[in-house]
Amino acid sequence: MASLKEVRNRIVSVNSTQQITKAMKMVSAAKLRRATDAITQMRPYSQKLTEMIATVSASAEGAKDNPYTNIREVSKVLIITVTSDRGLCGAFNANVGKAVVNLINEKYASQQAAGNVEIMAIGKKGGEYLSRRGYNVNTKYADIFTRLSFASVREAAEEAMNGFENGKYDTVEVVYNEFKNVATQVLRAEQLLPIIEKKEEKVKTSSVDYIFEPSEEEIINELLPKALKLQVYKAVLESNASEHGARMTAMDKATDNAGELLKELKLQYNRSRQAAITNEILEIVGGAEALAAA
Structure with a gap:
């Protein structure tokens, strides 16, 4: 049994x-509100812009000639990973x-x-995790x-887009946590480039008569x-909110x-203390009996 001093320490x-942990939970709760x-x-x-592109590109021949819709054999890959800079948020980073x-x-x-696989790490923890496993990060x-803004995220997105357009990459994917609520983050792996029209995203355009100025292609x-x-900025914002939600949950637990x-x-301290007092009483009683017998 541990001594009273050890238990007290x-x-x-x-x-x-x-x-x-209580303070970290409160800080994460405050940051989570701003992030959400x-x-x-x-x-x-984002949803409206996606719908607009789907509507316009459904009838635009120029969309097929856009460099970002160019589908080619995949030999060089870029994967954008979005994690956090700090830990103490459960399995948030490890899952990515x-x-x-x-x-x-x-x-x-x-x-x-x-x-021929390169990983662009947004957030320090993802880069560290994959670097330790020998990946090109x-x-x-x-x-x-540390400087979260659309301008900083745009730089990363432009590097990926330019790399795809110049043939440095044949495909670009993004892996991140989508925010649902404080306790739930959904892991997403989405293809950023090339842009492929998905059947479920097709929009009926027959009921809408658009006047284009300038041309559809432009x-x-x-x-x-x-x-x-x-899309990249949205993934970063989703991950940012998810991080604070995961940390808040982890710190609460x-x-x-x-x-x-x-x-x-x-309880252990009280038991040890009672045992120590009992031993002292027994020693005193034993000593008194020994004196009386003498």
């Missing part, structure tokens, strides 16, 4: 940890890392064997969350790059676990 240590406001404001704009590893093994194993944009060429940058541990330690 553990109680002080766990109590300090509980205060820290940002993503809820972004979603309607594992998803990227599974994606490469299942879909791009031959390209990885040839050394570009950490140029790993610190985006509108498509203007909207597609904006939509791609917006850590606080509760610390409370349970404190109860056990206090």
